Amino acid sequence: MPSRERRLTVRLDVSELYSILYSVYGEPGWWPAETEFEVCAGAILTQSTSWKNAEMAIASLKSAGLMSAEKLAHADVTAIEELVKPSGFYRQKAERLRVFSRFLLERHHGSLEELAGIEMGNSRNELLSIHGIGEETADSILLYACNMPVFVADAYSRRILGRLGLVYSKSGYAEVKRFVERSVGGDVVLYNRLHALLVEFGKKLCRSEPACSRCFLSDRCKFGSRKLKVEKRVSNREHKDQSGRERYDKRQLG
Numbered sequence: 001m002p003s004r005e006r007r008l009t010v011r012l013d014v015s016e017l018y019s020i021l022y023s024v025y026g027e028p029g030w031w032p033a034e035t036e037f038e039v040c041a042g043a044i045l046t047q048s049t050s051w052k053n054a055e056m057a058i059a060s061l062k063s064a065g066l067m068s069a070e071k072l073a074h075a076d077v078t079a080i081e082e083l084v085k086p087s088g089f090y091r092q093k094a095e096r097l098r099v100f101s102r103f104l105l106e107r108h109h110g111s112l113e114e115l116a117g118i119e120m121g122n123s124r125n126e127l128l129s130i131h132g133i134g135e136e137t138a139d140s141i142l143l144y145a146c147n148m149p150v151f152v153a154d155a156y157s158r159r160i161l162g163r164l165g166l167v168y169s170k171s172g173y174a175e176v177k178r179f180v181e182r183s184v185g186g187d188v189v190l191y192n193r194l195h196a197l198l199v200e201f202g203k204k205l206c207r208s209e210p211a212c213s214r215c216f217l218s219d220r221c222k223f224g225s226r227k228l229k230v231e232k233r234v235s236n237r238e239h240k241d242q243s244g245r246e247r248y249d250k251r252q253l254g
C-alpha cells in the first residue's frame with residue numbers, strides 16, 4: 001500500500017525546495033545564540049510567541065546573569081517570572097526553565113554534550129518526559145543545541161510543505177518530520193538550514209495569508225497555482241462586468 005505521502009502529486013521534492021530556498025535566502029546562520037544552553041532557553045521561551053518577544057526575555061535573563069542551568073535551577077521562580085514576562089505565559093515558562101535546568105543538572109551533570117552523547121531516541125524521550133517540553137521544543141534542542149540529525153517540523157514547515165503538495169495539509173508533526181527525514185537523509189547541517197529557511201520563507205511569502213502572486217515557487221505549488229487561477233478568473237469577470245456596465249451607460253446616455 002503506498003504511503004499517504006506518495007499518493008500526492010508532487011511538483012517539487014524536498015531537496016529541490018532546499019536548494020531553491022538556499023539560493024534565494026542564503027546561509028541562515030541559525031540558531032542565534034551565544035551558548036548551547038541559551039539555545040535551549042530560547043526554544044522554551046519562543047513557545048507560543050514570536051522570536052522577538054523571546055529575545056527580550058533572553059536578554060533580561062542574560063543581563064541578570066541567569067543564563068545557565070546552575071543559575072536557573074536555583075533561582076527564585078518569581079525573579080525568573082519577572083525576567084521572562086515579555087515572552088508571555090511567563091509563569092509556565094519560568095517553571096519550565098527551572099525544571100529543564102534541574103533535569104540537565106541531575107541527569108547529565110549540567111552538560112548538553114552528555115545529553116548529545118546518548119542514543120538519539122533516548123535523549124528525545126528524556127526531553128519529552130519533561131513537563132512543558134513538546135516535540136518541537138525537544139527537536140529544536142536536539143538539532144540546534146546537541147547537533148543531532150532531527151528535523152523540526154514546526155507550524156511553518158507543515159504549512160509550506162502542505163501547500164506545496166509534499167504532504168497532506170492536515171499532516172501532523174510526526175508525519176511531516178518522518179517524511180522530511182526519509183526524503184533527505186540524516187544531515188545535521190541540512191536540517192538546520194532547511195528548518196531556518198522554511199521559517200524565513202513562511203514569514204516573508206508563505207504567510208498564513210500567502211503572497212502567491214510574488215512567490216518564486218508559484219508555478220510549482222499546488223495551492224498557489226489554484227489560488228492564482230481563481231484570482232485571475234475573478235479579475236477577468238470583474239473586468240467583463242465593468243466593460244458591460246460602461247457599454248450600458250454609453251447606450252443610456254447616447
Ligand code: SF4
Pocket residue numbers: 160163164205206207210211212213215216217218219221222223224225
Ligand atoms: S505559491 Fe503561495 S502557497 Fe505556494 S509556496 Fe508560494 S506563497 Fe506559499
